[in-house]
Amino acid sequence: MTLLERAREKGTPLIEGSRATLVWQGEIPPLVLSDLHGWEAHPQEMQPHTPGVWQFTFDLPLQAYMEYAFVDSHSGERLPDRWNMQRRVSNGLGKYNHYFYMPEASPTPWARRRRGTPRGTVTRHHIQPGFLAAGRQRAVYLYRPAAEGPFPLLVVFDGRDYLRRARLPAILDSLIAARRVRPIALAMVDNGKAARFLEYACSEATLLLLKEHVLPLAEAHLPLNGERAVMGASMGGLQALYTAFRMPDVFSAAISQSGAFQVWGHDFGLSLLPPAKVRVWMDAGQFEGLLEANRHMYAHLRTAGVPVTYQEFVAGHNYTAWRNELPDALMAVFGV
DSSP states (O other): OOHHHHHHHHOSSEEETTEEEEEEESSSOOEEEETTTTGGGSOEEOEEEETTEEEEEEEOOTTOEEEEEEEOTTTOOEEOOTTOTTOEEEOSSSOEEEEEEOTTOOOOGGGSOOTTOOOOEEEEEEEOOGGGSSSSOEEEEEEEOSSOSOEEEEEESSHHHHHHTSOHHHHHHHHHHTTSBOOOEEEEEOOOGGGHHHHHSSOHHHHHHIIIIIHHHHHHHSOEEEEEEEEEETHHHHHHHHHHHHOTTTOSEEEEESOOSEETTEEOOGGGSOOOOOEEEEEEETTSTTHHHHHHHHHHHHHTTOOEEEEEESSOSSHHHHHHHHHHHHHHHHBO
16 A cells, blocks of 8 residues: 555555654655744745655654644745644644554543533632723633532633633543542633733733732622632743732642743743742643743752642644643642
8 A cells, every 4th residue: 555545545644663753645745843843934845655655754862742833935834744634733823733543552541521420510700800800891601519628729810711621621521530639629811812911921910800809809709718819821821920920829729731930032020039838730742832931940940949830742832732731630630
């Protein structure tokens, strides 16, 4: 069976051991963008196989999750992988990536509720932040578990993305039903869109937004016990740690997923803050540009005596990878 016949029959990538091969049929091949090669920073060329057939092979750990895209080499327009059309995921920027799991990797089972799992409730609210945040109003999604309160509260940056793309409520429903975590409530705060970078770059205004608007909203609608933690990814992970270190009397724990502790060579100076005795969970992907910054932050926190758990995953900078890490993070901070 030829390479093209295998692609047509089995779909792509064609995985053999640690090698995953993409296939293209056409006169001119696309470029390959991926987690492994920094996306647009390092586009990869496909190699000729037979006339009109091209291939590109990844050599990956067996535990890897990979996202990729084909793009036209002249226009930069994205092109579909015709033999992997069922595995597509939003990149959060209005486009879609194709994806695949290597043989020893798989999606977290906690993101799918089993039949009969009690479901918590999610309600949408709006706050008027004034000059503390961009826009006239900001959406906050409150999650109440299907259990008796009072509950700890987890404040979540990029709340709508964690709600929809990370499936955070479904994961919590599953973990709570299995008695792997205590019942906890959520306040998932939407981001400021174009102002997101500013609001999460160690922003004091965001601290005030939580103190003056988000926490009072949660306290008015949820039965809470006073225990609070904060969570975010990328710039939201930076802001989560900054929030916990600046407000240790309010937040006793922080979860940072792929925290953007250094961007374009700029260190945000989080390590200059006096270490707070808050519990910290950190995770980062082995294929992302923020890996070294996360390793350095982890080493700094350990040296400073902060109780920190750090975990690396074999993937890039995306919500699927963060979703797969969420059960471990939640069990580390809120485990039974």
